[in-house]
Amino acid sequence: MEQSSMEKYVPLHVCHVNKTSIIINRAHAFLHFIAILFLIHYRLSFFFQHPKNTTIPTLPWLLIFVSELLLSLAWLFTQSYRWRPVTRTVFPERLPADDKLPAIDVFICTADPNKEPSVEVMNTVISAMALAYPPEKLHVYVSDDAGSDVTLRCTKEAWNFARYWVPFCRKYDLVTACPDVYFSSSEVDSGDFEGSEFKAARTKMEEKYEVLKQRIRRIVQQHSTTGDALHNTRDHPSIIEVINEHPEEEDEVKMPLLVYVSREKRPSHHHNFKAGALNVLLRVSTMISNSPYILMLDCDMYCNDPTSTRQAMCYYCDPQTPSSIAFVQFPQTFRNICEDDIYDGEIRNLMKIFWHGFDGVGGPTISGSNFYIKREALLGSFSKQQELMALKRSFGPSNDFIKTLVEDYKPGFIHDGESSRMLLEKANVLASCSYENQTSWGSKVGFLYFCVVEDYFTGFTLHRKGWKSVYLYPKKPQFLGIATTNFNDTSIQWTRWASGLTSVAISKFCPLIYGPLKMSWVQLMCYSELAFMPLLNCLSLWGFALIPQLCLFNDISLYPKVSDSNFNIFFIIFVSAILKSLYEVVTTGGQVLTWRNDWRIWMMRSVTSYFYGSLDVVFNKLGMKEASFLPTNKVIDDEHAKLYEMGIFDFRTATTFLAPLVTVILVNIAAFVRALVVNVVDNDRDGFWEKMFGQMFLSFYILVSNYTVIEGMIIRRDKASIPLYVTLLSGVFSVFILLIGSAILC
Ligand SMILES: O=c1ccn([C@@H]2O[C@H](COP(=O)(O)OP(=O)(O)O[C@H]3O[C@H](CO)[C@@H](O)[C@H](O)[C@H]3O)[C@@H](O)[C@H]2O)c(=O)[nH]1
Numbered sequence: 001m002e003q004s005s006m007e008k009y010v011p012l013h014v015c016h017v018n019k020t021s022i023i024i025n026r027a028h029a030f031l032h033f034i035a036i037l038f039l040i041h042y043r044l045s046f047f048f049q050h051p052k053n054t055t056i057p058t059l060p061w062l063l064i065f066v067s068e069l070l071l072s073l074a075w076l077f078t079q080s081y082r083w084r085p086v087t088r089t090v091f092p093e094r095l096p097a098d099d100k101l102p103a104i105d106v107f108i109c110t111a112d113p114n115k116e117p118s119v120e121v122m123n124t125v126i127s128a129m130a131l132a133y134p135p136e137k138l139h140v141y142v143s144d145d146a147g148s149d150v151t152l153r154c155t156k157e158a159w160n161f162a163r164y165w166v167p168f169c170r171k172y173d174l175v176t177a178c179p180d181v182y183f184s185s186s187e188v189d190s191g192d193f194e195g196s197e198f199k200a201a202r203t204k205m206e207e208k209y210e211v212l213k214q215r216i217r218r219i220v221q222q223h224s225t226t227g228d229a230l231h232n233t234r235d236h237p238s239i240i241e242v243i244n245e246h247p248e249e250e251d252e253v254k255m256p257l258l259v260y261v262s263r264e265k266r267p268s269h270h271h272n273f274k275a276g277a278l279n280v281l282l283r284v285s286t287m288i289s290n291s292p293y294i295l296m297l298d299c300d301m302y303c304n305d306p307t308s309t310r311q312a313m314c315y316y317c318d319p320q321t322p323s324s325i326a327f328v329q330f331p332q333t334f335r336n337i338c339e340d341d342i343y344d345g346e347i348r349n350l351m352k353i354f355w356h357g358f359d360g361v362g363g364p365t366i367s368g369s370n371f372y373i374k375r376e377a378l379l380g381s382f383s384k385q386q387e388l389m390a391l392k393r394s395f396g397p398s399n400d401f402i403k404t405l406v407e408d409y410k411p412g413f414i415h416d417g418e419s420s421r422m423l424l425e426k427a428n429v430l431a432s433c434s435y436e437n438q439t440s441w442g443s444k445v446g447f448l449y450f451c452v453v454e455d456y457f458t459g460f461t462l463h464r465k466g467w468k469s470v471y472l473y474p475k476k477p478q479f480l481g482i483a484t485t486n487f488n489d490t491s492i493q494w495t496r497w498a499s500g501l502t503s504v505a506i507s508k509f510c511p512l513i514y515g516p517l518k519m520s521w522v523q524l525m526c527y528s529e530l531a532f533m534p535l536l537n538c539l540s541l542w543g544f545a546l547i548p549q550l551c552l553f554n555d556i557s558l559y560p561k562v563s564d565s566n567f568n569i570f571f572i573i574f575v576s577a578i579l580k581s582l583y584e585v586v587t588t589g590g591q592v593l594t595w596r597n598d599w600r601i602w603m604m605r606s607v608t609s610y611f612y613g614s615l616d617v618v619f620n621k622l623g624m625k626e627a628s629f630l631p632t633n634k635v636i637d638d639e640h641a642k643l644y645e646m647g648i649f650d651f652r653t654a655t656t657f658l659a660p661l662v663t664v665i666l667v668n669i670a671a672f673v674r675a676l677v678v679n680v681v682d683n684d685r686d687g688f689w690e691k692m693f694g695q696m697f698l699s700f701y702i703l704v705s706n707y708t709v710i711e712g713m714i715i716r717r718d719k720a721s722i723p724l725y726v727t728l729l730s731g732v733f734s735v736f737i738l739l740i741g742s743a744i745l746c
């Protein structure tokens, strides 16, 4: 009796369906949808009335209607995330013993030592080595897309430090894996140890960490002063090195393997950005460790909590969990976010709301970093009977690599001269830039090259093949990265995302065409929401920012009179949208300030990043521009950081990003002020206020929400305010829009 109860299955994880949210969300969606139907009816009936009954021209009516439809469609898509939100809990203490756990490879990508400070990248490397997992089952790979000597030398320094850090973490059971976080945090995290021995050990470690930082700085400095004239980040052979600085010394605690990989680069070959780097790592790691699970990390993502390994394994080691789970995604969380996050650097909606909903309908898409993925999901599974030639066509010419696919290949890398040298030579072939020629890498195998949001697109294709994923959001952040905290960086980053997503939306891979019947409809809507988000938001918001204002400027009314019962439709939609978003922000731990920031940055991005991202795709299709992936800047500049912390907008960015914002504001000011002045003078002729209230209010709302732009333009006189020439240039644009727009529309 007792025996059987002991053998009873105890789950390693549970999923909680968020019933209250589901009821609130669906009820709200239903009511809001009805209101939208009324709006559509109201707009449509205009086209059926007798032309004599109206003085309103058709074109602006049509344009504002289209804007409303597009925004409604965007809203409809986002309802998919509200359909069935779930949260999850794991029980890592129930995992099998260490010797039964599967091995893990960790991939860390870095691409530019100037934008990605080496001290931080090395902290990521060290924290990955200190993950709570049997060291012989942990293998860390650093991909250096810059092929820089700096990164190689720093990686060696990091390894030397980790030889002390890893045993220290294990001995004292630290709950922080990253030295930078550990030594800068005020609370002394010491597990059970409080004695003087621990204190002495900690002081010694801290000294060693200081030395490490100094050494890294010296390497970086030497490099920048001597300059590495011969080195070209776009033209160099591959380098693969297993880091083991002192092979003769035996370490007291076994260490995870650390491998430095810099793939070959030639100007004649497209290197496919991060996806290309990840695919090289996939091949190289297959030869060296071939772990069934892989943790992917961007170079700025420290492993904060070392137990993420075990939490993820709860999904892979649970006997009753279907084997169709391809990846376990943790949220992207950041270490430099302050309360008043004016640029929404923490991508709040996505990480705190949308991904839980995505999880409830089949699983979220890959979010670039912080996920544990099954190797099989990226490479497929094969039997010995598989035809060799077919495999070579897909996976490239290396026999050694193919062998690893059809055999249960478990290499144990040992530093023993000859055989390890041969292994690395084979791996080098796999890292050459011509290896993928005429293969399925990037089109069917591994990370996909189709667009610069390789994470989204690869995730979409996996779900389309029937794989599932889960989203794990524990209280303690498992990973901590650097968020963008100035307008310039965030604009560049979002333009890249917008361009990547839009390129999927208007291709044959458009989720609405490529996805049906391959996944649930709701999940498909989530994917469509992301793909169409830039396009829908930018088109509709440009409409809302200009059309009603141009009409206001010309005394043309686009909204019902306040006394007209139809006015309620607009009132209800507006209030319902505002209240719902406020409710969501507050129930996910935000404040009214957070909510204001969300709305503001959404408006700003729609007319800038989403707009340029979409334009980028158009130029790309016309063959006028190549896709690009500029790595996001991760250098925290004190001056920028200070402004961000004070909640002051930093307008030091390209004129291209500022001009649309300033232009929109100027047009709104012009329309609003003119209406105000003329009608005060004219003493409310023809019931002007009643007729124009909708438009006056819209302009007013836009101006109040974006007051920070007005401030940057007129009131502030600091270095980070909007330069006068941008205001003047935008002034010219707005006069142009008012004149030409009025002529066309009215
Ligand atoms: O040619 C390249 C370009 C970038 N990277 C690395 O890719 C990572 C992500 O780049 P980053 O500039 O930090 O991108 P983010 O703006 O933070 O990117 C988000 O969006 C990307 C897709 O656009 C995802 O790949 C990221 O994981 C996700 O965090 C970094 O570690 C880079 O070093 C490369 O290895 N090779």
Ligand SMILES: [Mn+2]
Residues within 6 Å of the ligand: 298, 300, 481, 632
């Ligand atoms: Mn990043």
